Amino acid sequence: MIRLENIEKFFEHGTQKTYVLRRVTAEIKEGEFVSIMGPSGAGKSTLLHIIGMHDNAWSGEFHFSGQAVHRLKPKDRAELRNRNIGFVFQSYHLLDHLTVYENLEIPLSYRDIKRSDRESIVADTLDRFQIVGKKDLYPNQLSGGQQQLVGVARAVIASPRVILADEPTGNLHSSQGREIMQLFKRLNAEGTTIIQVTHSEENAAYSDRVIRLRDGWLVND
Numbered sequence: 001m002i003r004l005e006n007i008e009k010f011f012e013h014g015t016q017k018t019y020v021l022r023r024v025t026a027e028i029k030e031g032e033f034v035s036i037m038g039p040s041g042a043g044k045s046t047l048l049h050i051i052g053m054h055d056n057a058w059s060g061e062f063h064f065s066g067q068a069v070h071r072l073k074p075k076d077r078a079e080l081r082n083r084n085i086g087f088v089f090q091s092y093h094l095l096d097h098l099t100v101y102e103n104l105e106i107p108l109s110y111r112d113i114k115r116s117d118r119e120s121i122v123a124d125t126l127d128r129f130q131i132v133g134k135k136d137l138y139p140n141q142l143s144g145g146q147q148q149l150v151g152v153a154r155a156v157i158a159s160p161r162v163i164l165a166d167e168p169t170g171n172l173h174s175s176q177g178r179e180i181m182q183l184f185k186r187l188n189a190e191g192t193t194i195i196q197v198t199h200s201e202e203n204a205a206y207s208d209r210v211i212r213l214r215d216g217w218l219v220n221d
């Protein structure tokens with residue numbers, strides 16, 4: 001479902017080029033649950049943002065579900081992303097001017113879902129994540145852990161084919177973290193492809209396979 005070939009990314013400072021990803025080649029099949037691990041600064045978030053089609057400044061080939069992403073126009077990439085991918089950001093990335101309720105509604109707005117159905121899906125999700133009481137608050141009125149929960153809820157709410165999660169439990173209590181991993185495991189059993197970045201061996205144990213990055217290089221697969 002996801003095929004990466006020689007993905008490279010660098011930043012330029014004056015005349016100096018710093019590579020963040022080097023010739024990354026990997027394949028992730030539909031229905032897999034994969035963890036990306038590696039030291040801080042290895043390029044894990046960078047790689048996840050490329051797969052999530054949030055980053056357009058890279059070279060190489062990226063095939064997603066038969067489509068050549070590297071050849072798509074930004075508008076078509078965004079459409080492909082919005083229809084297929086749920087993303088949990090390392091830094092939550094909730095929209096500050098929208099309430100929790102409104103943040104959760106956004107992914108549903110990309111799908112053809114009736115307004116009344118949208119309302120009930122949001123209500124169910126608020127309930128499932130035990131954040132009903134927070135629905136009218138803005139992100140800056142939530143704790144870090146609560147923002148992370150909303151970020152996970154937003155990523156799964158529209159039942160995407162692929163969930164990409166960057167340290168999805170980093171700010172949660174261990175029991176809440178386990179609940180998120182169990183939720184991912186259940187969604188994966190139902191067919192959702194999941195790629196998570198994690199520093200935690202415990203979280204990685206929920207996945208089928210680990211991809212390791214070091215200084216931008218894939219060290220094994």
Ligand SMILES: Nc1ncnc2c1ncn2[C@@H]1O[C@H](COP(=O)(O)OP(=O)(O)OP(=O)(O)O)[C@@H](O)[C@H]1O
Nearest residue numbers: 011018020038039040041042043044045046047090
């Ligand atoms: N805008 C930028 N300009 C220059 N270098 C950058 C920029 N953004 C990221 N980098 C560099 O890219 C490298 C990889 O960053 P990335 O965020 O992918 O690491 P990571 O593996 O996710 O680390 P962590 O585990 O700490 O989240 C880092 O060395 C970082 O300094």
Ligand SMILES: [Mg+2]
Nearest residue numbers: 044045046090
């Ligand atoms: Mg990171």
